Amino acid sequence: MNKSNPFEALGLPRDPLLLAPLAGVSDHPFRRSCAAQGADLTYVEMISATALLYESRRTYDMLKRHSSESILGVQVTAASADDMGRAVEILARHDFETIDINMGCPVKKVVKTGCGSAILRDPERVLKTVQAACSATDKPISAKIRLGWDQHSLNGLEVAQAAEAGGAAWVTVHGRTRSDDYGMPVNLEGIRQIKAALKIPVIGNGNLFQFEDVDHMKAVTGVDGVMISRGAMGNPWLFKEIRRRDKTVNVDEWEETVLRHLAWQQEEYGDQPGAAVCMRKHLLWYAKGWQGVKPFREAVNEAGSLGGAGELVRNFAEQLRKSQYLFRAPLVQNEAGSRFAWDPKYEMDRRLDRGVGDDGLENLAVHEELSV
Numbered sequence: 342m343n344k345s346n347p348f349e350a351l352g353l354p355r356d357p358l359l360l361a362p363l364a365g366v367s368d369h370p371f372r373r374s375c376a377a378q379g380a381d382l383t384y385v386e387m388i389s390a391t392a393l394l395y396e397s398r399r400t401y402d403m404l405k406r407h408s409s410e411s412i413l414g415v416q417v418t419a420a421s422a423d424d425m426g427r428a429v430e431i432l433a434r435h436d437f438e439t440i441d442i443n444m445g446c447p448v449k450k451v452v453k454t455g456c457g458s459a460i461l462r463d464p465e466r467v468l469k470t471v472q473a474a475c476s477a478t479d480k481p482i483s484a485k486i487r488l489g490w491d492q493h494s495l496n497g498l499e500v501a502q503a504a505e506a507g508g509a510a511w512v513t514v515h516g517r518t519r520s521d522d523y524g525m526p527v528n529l530e531g532i533r534q535i536k537a538a539l540k541i542p543v544i545g546n547g548n549l550f551q552f553e554d555v556d557h558m559k560a561v562t563g564v565d566g567v568m569i570s571r572g573a574m575g576n577p578w579l580f581k582e583i584r585r586r587d588k589t590v591n592v593d594e595w596e597e598t599v600l601r602h603l604a605w606q607q608e609e610y611g612d613q614p615g616a617a618v619c620m621r622k623h624l625l626w627y628a629k630g631w632q633g634v635k636p637f638r639e640a641v642n643e644a645g646s647l648g649g650a651g652e653l654v655r656n657f658a659e660q661l662r663k664s665q666y667l668f669r670a671p672l673v674q675n676e677a678g679s680r681f682a683w684d685p686k687y688e689m690d691r692r693l694d695r696g697v698g699d700d701g702l703e704n705l706a707v708h709e710e711l712s713v
Contacts (some may be wrong), residue, residue, distance in 0.1 A: 347481050347542065350564070351412065351438055357381040359544060361570040362416040362441070364448075368604035371623065375573050375600065379580035382414055384390075387443050389456070390419035390428035406436050407609075409641060410579075413543045416485070418443035422466065426473030433478035439510075439572070440480055442470060444500070445487045447519045455582040458519035461490050464503040471507025481510035482533040485546070488531040501535045513568050514543040523548075523571075526545035529609050533562040546567050548575075550673045552583045575626020576672060590630075590669040596658035599627050599653055607647045617646050624650060631668040 348357050348652050360367070360375045361656040362384035392400040406413050416435045419425035425442065425653050432440055444467065446457030447642070452460075460466055474482045484504040488497035516527035516537050527547035536543040546562035550572040551557055558564060577598065578590050602623065602668055610616035626640045628634045637657045646652040661667065 351481070353381045353412070355565070357413055357566040359545075359566065359568040360384065360416075360446070360573055360580075360582060361546065361568050362387050362443075363570060363574070364446075366574060366622075368619075369405065369410070369609055370602055371577075373407065373409060374602045375577045375580060377583050377598075377601075378577040380569070380577075381574075382412055382439070383410070384414040384416050384441060384691055386416075387435065387446060387483075388415060388432070390417055390424045391405070391454070393417070393428045393431055394424065404432075404435055406480075414439040414440050414441055416443050418446060418451065418456040418460075419470070422469035422473040425470045425594045426477045429474045429477040432614075433480055438480065440474065440478065440482055441452075441513070442468075442474055442482065442484045442504075442509075445486075445515050445519070447484050448545065452519070458487060458490065459631070461496065461500055461519060462494070464499045467500050467503040468507045470503050471509050475508035483510065483511045483513060483544075484509045485513040485515065486551040487515045487518055488528055488705070489518045491518050494518075495531065497531055498535050498538055501652040505539050505541050509541060511542040511544060511565070512539065513546050514564075516545070516547040527558075529558060532564065536563050536565075542566070546570060549579075551579070551671075552586050555583050575623065575629050589670060590656050592661045592669075594665050594668065595627070595631075595658060596654060596670060598656050599624070602627075603647055603651050610647075612646070617650060619642050620644075620647060620650060624654070628657075630672050632664065632666045632670075633660070694705075 346355070348355060358379060360379050360380040360383040363385050367384060367386045378415065387401060389399055395488065402674040404415065415435070417425070417428050417432060419428055429440055430504055443457055444568040446452070448457065451457040460470060471482060471672065486497060495518065497514065501514065504512050512535070514532045516529060516532045517525055518567055524692050532543070532545050542565035543561055544553060544566045545558045546568040549558065549569050551566055555567050558567060569579060602614050603620065606616065606620050610619070621641055621644065625638055628641070630636055639652065640653050641650065644653060
């Protein structure tokens with residue numbers, strides 16, 4: 342692997358657009374929707390090394406790759422360097438091009454087991470964890486980190502340097518600490534310092550909801566690429582927007598994309614119980630920005646099948662055309678303080694305290710504030 346340019350070695354652009362592995366969200370239909378709009382590299386949901394080693398059926402199901410996915414990564418977190426090495430040995434036998442180590446997940450269920458952000462507390466453990474992963478495979482290993490545990494322990498630079506010393510091909514930096522909630526501004530200076538100190542590429546992450554956000558992060562930090570997280574939820578067009586610098590989403594494109602996502606959902610899950618419920622969150626997010634959306638949201642929460650959901654989408658699109666409401670309104674504004682107001686991932690992760698393999702999606706229907 343060409344460590345100086347690992348992205349091109351994977352067939353990616355030099356400044357790739359990555360889709361974050363979003364727990365409870367990043368299944369195949371969602372990944373495929375984002376890839377269709379320009380995501381260069383996507384990941385399956387974060388995997389627990391413990392569940393993998395205990396041969397959890399649900400965890401192995403999460404590793405499924407669709408034949409349409411030309412490049413795919415997997416992210417794993419572990420309670421020890423030894424567990425990480427053994428887990429990567431298993432993942433290396435699966436059909437993934439790259440493996441990422443999660444050292445940033447803030448969810449309590451994950452952290453209390455010594456995984457996710459808990460690793461940030463010990464840079465020596467970071468070094469050993471990355472070394473163990475790199476020793477287990479020839480595939481490129483990356484690490485996703487935060488700037489530290491809290492504002493009193495901003496050791497992100499030391500952690501990033503430990504990951505580099507351990508053999509990481511690149512590091513993704515979320516510009517907050519583990520203790521920060523999504524209301525805390527992203528610390529671009531912290532990301533900049535890490536980028537300036539490392540020889541390997543650095544990917545920036547955090548509060549990227551429009552192309553202006555990406556431009557600003559790159560200008561301030563000099564990162565080599567970005568990873569999109571919450572900004573892609575209900576807005577896979579964000580990847581196209583970043584490349585083409587065009588925020589326009591018309592009703593025809595919206596309908597086509599949402600129906601295609603539904604078709605891929607049907608292909609993946611069939612008519613099994615819960616398939617429609619699993620899709621509800623996506624439909625609520627997709628509805629953001631359209632006029633007269635309240636009846637549609639209410640109907641989505643009652644949809645009992647994917648076929649029924651598709652009919653709701655077609656009817657809503659037709660209603661928009663008749664009303665001459667042909668373009669989606671901007672999801673965020675440029676004014677300081679209001680640009681990042683829509684944070685559905687906060688509700689999913691913090692309020693529901695979701696962890697690895699625990700999507701809690703059955704609760705979304707009663708959390709109507711997610712669609713507001």
